[in-house]
Amino acid sequence: MSTTSQTDSKRLFPLHDHFQRPEQQVDASKLGMWLFLATEILLFGGLFVSYAVYHQLHPELFKAAHHFLDVRLGAFNTVVLLFSSLTVVLAIHGAQQGKREMVLWNLFLTIAAAATFLVVKYFEYKHKFHMGLLPGYYFTNGILISPDESHIFFGIYFLMTGLHGIHVVIGMIVLSWLFYRTYRNEFGPQYYSPLEIGGLYWHLVDIIWIFLFPLLYLIR
Amino acid sequence: MSSNTNYINAKTGFASWALTIDHKRIGLMYLVSIMTFFLVAGVFALLLRTELLTPANTIMDAKRYNQLFTLHGAIMVFLVIIPGIPASLGNFMLPLMLGAKDVAFPRINLLSYYIYLFGAILALSSLWVGAIDTGWTFYTPYSTTTDGGVVLMVTAAFVLGFSGIFTGLNFIVTTHKLRAPGMTWFRMPLFIWGIYATAVIQIMATPVLAITLLLLIIERTVGIGIFDPVLGGDPVLFQHFFWFYSHPAVYIMILPGMAVVSEIVTVFSQKRIFGYKQIAFSSIAIAVLSFLVWGHHMFVSGQSELVGMIFSVLTFLVAIPSGIKIFNWLATMYKGSISLKTPMLWALGFIFLFTIGGITGIFLGTLSVDVHLHDTYFVVAHFHYVMVGGTFMAFMGGLFYWWPKITGKMYSEFWGAASTLMVVIGFNLTFFVQFIMGSQGMPRRYYSYLDQFQIYHQISTVGSYILGLGFVMAIWTLLRALKTGKPATKNPWHAATLEWTHTEVMPIEHNFHEQPTVNEGPYEYH
Numbered sequence: 001m002s003t004t005s006q007t008d009s010k011r012l013f014p015l016h017d018h019f020q021r022p023e024q025q026v027d028a029s030k031l032g033m034w035l036f037l038a039t040e041i042l043l044f045g046g047l048f049v050s051y052a053v054y055h056q057l058h059p060e061l062f063k064a065a066h067h068f069l070d071v072r073l074g075a076f077n078t079v080v081l082l083f084s085s086l087t088v089v090l091a092i093h094g095a096q097q098g099k100r101e102m103v104l105w106n107l108f109l110t111i112a113a114a115a116t117f118l119v120v121k122y123f124e125y126k127h128k129f130h131m132g133l134l135p136g137y138y139f140t141n142g143i144l145i146s147p148d149e150s151h152i153f154f155g156i157y158f159l160m161t162g163l164h165g166i167h168v169v170i171g172m173i174v175l176s177w178l179f180y181r182t183y184r185n186e187f188g189p190q191y192y193s194p195l196e197i198g199g200l201y202w203h204l205v206d207i208i209w210i211f212l213f214p215l216l217y218l219i220r
Numbered sequence: 221m222s223s224n225t226n227y228i229n230a231k232t233g234f235a236s237w238a239l240t241i242d243h244k245r246i247g248l249m250y251l252v253s254i255m256t257f258f259l260v261a262g263v264f265a266l267l268l269r270t271e272l273l274t275p276a277n278t279i280m281d282a283k284r285y286n287q288l289f290t291l292h293g294a295i296m297v298f299l300v301i302i303p304g305i306p307a308s309l310g311n312f313m314l315p316l317m318l319g320a321k322d323v324a325f326p327r328i329n330l331l332s333y334y335i336y337l338f339g340a341i342l343a344l345s346s347l348w349v350g351a352i353d354t355g356w357t358f359y360t361p362y363s364t365t366t367d368g369g370v371v372l373m374v375t376a377a378f379v380l381g382f383s384g385i386f387t388g389l390n391f392i393v394t395t396h397k398l399r400a401p402g403m404t405w406f407r408m409p410l411f412i413w414g415i416y417a418t419a420v421i422q423i424m425a426t427p428v429l430a431i432t433l434l435l436l437i438i439e440r441t442v443g444i445g446i447f448d449p450v451l452g453g454d455p456v457l458f459q460h461f462f463w464f465y466s467h468p469a470v471y472i473m474i475l476p477g478m479a480v481v482s483e484i485v486t487v488f489s490q491k492r493i494f495g496y497k498q499i500a501f502s503s504i505a506i507a508v509l510s511f512l513v514w515g516h517h518m519f520v521s522g523q524s525e526l527v528g529m530i531f532s533v534l535t536f537l538v539a540i541p542s543g544i545k546i547f548n549w550l551a552t553m554y555k556g557s558i559s560l561k562t563p564m565l566w567a568l569g570f571i572f573l574f575t576i577g578g579i580t581g582i583f584l585g586t587l588s589v590d591v592h593l594h595d596t597y598f599v600v601a602h603f604h605y606v607m608v609g610g611t612f613m614a615f616m617g618g619l620f621y622w623w624p625k626i627t628g629k630m631y632s633e634f635w636g637a638a639s640t641l642m643v644v645i646g647f648n649l650t651f652f653v654q655f656i657m658g659s660q661g662m663p664r665r666y667y668s669y670l671d672q673f674q675i676y677h678q679i680s681t682v683g684s685y686i687l688g689l690g691f692v693m694a695i696w697t698l699l700r701a702l703k704t705g706k707p708a709t710k711n712p713w714h715a716a717t718l719e720w721t722h723t724e725v726m727p728i729e730h731n732f733h734e735q736p737t738v739n740e741g742p743y744e745y746h
Contacts, residue, residue: 018321018398020735028324028397035389039427046431046461050446053457136443136451149452155444159435 012190026193033197037204040167044208047160051215054152065144065153066219068133073124074217077117078209084113085206088175088199095192100182103195107179110202114172121165128154135159160212167205174198226628226726241326242729246333247312248626254300254308255695257340261295262688264288269650269684272677275668285667286353287368293356294373298380299340301611302469305476306422307336307387309618310415312626314391316719316727317409319400319736324393332386335379343376345369355665357466358433360447360458364440371437378433381426384472388422391415400718402738409717409742410499414479417503421468421475421510429465432458456521463514471510474606475503477574477614478545481567484621485549487715488564489556492743495548502541509538519590528587535585542578546571561713562636566617569644573609577602580655595665598658601651609647616643616694623698624712625719628726629705635697642690649683717742 019025055062087109094102132140135155144150178198181187187195227244237245268288271278280288311329315322323329346352349369354362363370395416399408436458438444445451447458486493493499515523515531549571558564580602583589593599624630654662657676662669669677711720719727722736 017730018324018326024397028393031396032325032389032393035392035423039385039389039423042424042427043431046428046435049461050435050457053454054446057454135438136445138442149445152445152452155438155442155446159438159444163434 012188014191022190029193029197030200033200037200040204040208044160044163047156047163048211048215051156051160054156058149058152061150062153062219065133065150066216068128068131068144069157069217070124070127071217073120074213077120078213080113080117080120081206081209084110084117085203087113088202091178092192092195092199095182095187095195096189098189100185100187103182103187104179107175107182111172111175111179114168114175118165118168121161128158157216160216164205164208164212167208171202171205174201225728226724227729228726230729239330241322241330243315243323243326243329244312244626244727244731246329247308247310249333250303250311250336251308253337253340254303257295257299258691259695261292261300262691264292264295266684266688268292269681271667272669273681275671275674280667282667283353286355286665287351289665290352290355291347294343294377296607297356297469297473298377299336299343301473301607302380302384303336303387304473304611305480305615305618306391306415306418306472307332307383309480309615309622310391310418310476311387313622313719314394314412314415315398316723316731317412317717317742318394318398319403319718319722319732319738320394320398321730321732323390324398325390328386329390332383332390335383335386339376339380339383342372342379346372346376357462358436359462360436360439360453360455361449363436364448371440374433374436374440378430378437381430381433384422385426388419388426391419392423395419400736400738406497406500407738407741410482410493410496410503411479411717413500413503414475414482417507418472418475418479420504421472421507424511425465425468425472428461429469432461432465435461456518456523459518459521460514463517464511467514467517468507468510470603470606471506473611474574475506477570477611478503480614480618480621481549481570482545483715483717484563484567484617485552486743487621487713488561488567489553489558490714490745491552491556492741492745493548494551494554495544496741496743498544499548502544505541506538509534509541513538513585516585516590519587520594532585532587536582539578539582546575546578560637561620562631562633562640563617563621563713565637565640566613566620569640570610570613570617573605573613573644573647577605577609580605593658595663596658597654597662597664600664601654601658604651604654609651613643616640616691619698620694621713622719623701624708625723625726627702627705628708629701630708630712631697631701631705635693635700639690639694639697642686642693644690646683646686646688646690650680650687651683653679653683714745716744716746 013022015022015025019028087106091103091106091110094100094106128134132138132142133144133154134140134151135158136151139151139154141150175198178195181194227242231240237249240246267279268285271280271285311323346369349372350367352363352366352368352370352373354366354370358370358374363374395408395412435444435446439447439453443451445453447453447455449455482493482499513531513535515527516535519528519531549567560568580598584593584599584602620631620636653676657673658664660673662673662676708725710723710725713720715721718736718738722732
């Protein structure tokens with residue numbers, strides 16, 4: 001804001017020593033996050049390639065095995081994550097407007113959505129463990145006996161959703177930390193880039209699920 | 221501010237190092253760690269060469285030999301050469317050369333060092349669980365069936381990858397956002413261009429290694445059947461995944477070497493670099509091409525002939541940007557006032573040895589020739605010419621070049637030059653004969669061999685002792701300078717880049733007394 005004095009803006013924007021201007025610091029942290037997101041996509045990229053290779057080699061296997069996933073639960077979780085992406089955007093919007101209450105509420109809703117996602121995932125996993133629909137050596141299901149290598153589908157399923165689940169947990173930690181910092185009144189219209197950066201990460205977690213859901217649950 | 225304060229004496233005590241966020245101190249901590257692992261893995265190499273003095277069991281059996289060459293390879297690749305120049309010299313010099321106070325994310329920089337240390341501890345602890353014997357490439361299905369601490373070593377490589385990712389991320393953002401006023405992209409020193417291209421590869425390739433190694437760990441523990449043929453998996457898929465990272469990784473290793481040489485050649489010729497933009501863009505071209513050539517490691521793994529031909533052609537393309545660099549360095553020296561100081565000697569050694577390494581790479585990239593040379597000592601010699609003759613020569617050159625700035629002391633020119641000579645002689649004795657025995661069919665990774673190869677192996681072993689002694693001499697020369705070296709001046713080489721022109725003899729904690737501004741290129745010698 002043009003009306004705030006030098007000392008005020010220093011208090012409102014914690015500029016690190018090695019940066020000269022606030023915009024420089026914000027730009028640097030955003031660029032850093034985008035690069036990090038690129039590495040995350042490449043990390044998941046390896047799994048998507050494995051999926052593509054084995055789906056192409058054994059399409060019948062993927063078709064048979066995916067019936068054991070519950071489309072309704074997957075769809076519910078998709079909606080939950082999409083909703084959480086909205087709330088995280090609203091939290092940033094609130095910070096830009098200086099509405100602390102709005103930030104806190106929306107961060108809370110985002111964290112709650114993440115927790116809901118994990119609870120649903122827990123019940124899905126529990127079901128698969130119960131049925132013996134597990135990767136490799138632990139595959140003991142007696143119903144899905146043909147084709148032979150059905151365990152590969154569940155190996156890929158658990159790897160993809162498991163790695164995504166870990167990202168949800170990390171996202172929850174990041175969001176809780178942002179909640180704490182908002183609670184301590186650290187953000188305002190001048191300084192909210194940590195919220196933006198945390199939000200970017202959360203969108204990535206969301207978008208990976210958007211790809212996982214059809215690939216795993218909606219095989220034709 | 222007194223002119224005697226510098227980044228070393230500004231603060232003292234263990235915590236001032238362990239918790240430092242100063243890029244210069246972090247660079248030094250990396251340097252010490254990397255050199256320690258270099259010496260350890262170097263001793264392994266000498267033990268391997270000693271075993272090969274005779275075709276019989278000289279000092280160890282086959283099993284121990286397999287474990288030792290795996291450790292030598294894994295430590296040298298993951299703990300020494302990949303972090304090597306960027307994490308040590310790059311960390312120290314990048315902000316100084318850009319006119320910045322620090323890297324963009326100093327705390328992440330420190331974090332990446334501790335991730336590196338953690339990875340190193342994991343890697344070495346695999347020795348106690350059971351040394352692994354897969355080779356540094358961890359090929360399946362052998363790596364999923366052999367005993368020993370495969371999971372531990374693979375986890376170590378996984379962890380070390382993240383250290384590299386964070387360093388690369390830091391360097392890219394720093395280069396984009398923290399250049400001094402007036403420092404346009406084409407006024408950046410070529411060292412920065414090389415390090416930047418390296419960072420791009422690190423960011424884009426390492427995550428793929430991470431997921432590959434994760435899949436390997438899961439394959440070994442749970443058996444998901446992605447790589448293990450017994451469970452329906454495809455071992456060649458592992459090779460595709462592995463080389464999709466590990467081929468770019470060899471450019472992670474060589475690009476920083478080229479970056480250092482680009483600095484040394486122009487400074488010690490006191491002549492503006494020839495073809496600045498070509499050298500800069502050739503670094504980027506190498507980075508791009510590095511992602512398109514992984515299949516040349518798999519010409520005999522059963523990939524289709526068409527794919528093999530495409531990978532072969534793409535591999536040849538890498539020779540173009542590499543050749544551009546070589547010729548530009550030579551043209552820079554032409555009619556320059558060359559002074560043959562130690563850094564320049566290392567750089568000349570680099571150009572000589574890297575050229576041999578590069579040209580033999582073309583032999584190996586040729587389909588029909590590779591069928592004959594695949595998995596022979598020819599391959600071993602080729603990549604040692606690139607990795608040691610290339611990268612490590614440049615690393616040593618860079619250390620001698622920047623030693624006065626890092627430590628404030630001048631090293632002994634005599635011992636510096638002598639050690640360079642020892643290394644070049646020892647290196648060629650060790651590895652040139654390996655080209656010959658490789659072309660005659662001596663396979664790599666065997667602890668025994670036919671009698672006809674003994675004379676070559678013995679020459680190679682003697683050479684390796686000279687090579688080892690040369691490196692010890694070089695490091696000793698640097699260390700001795702700390703105690704007995706003459707005090708350095710601010711810019712002993714008359715270089716024109718910011719780390720020499722705008723800093724004290726040893727940089728202060730925040731690098732510059734005031735923000736430098738730039739109004740000309742990095743190689744304008746007046």
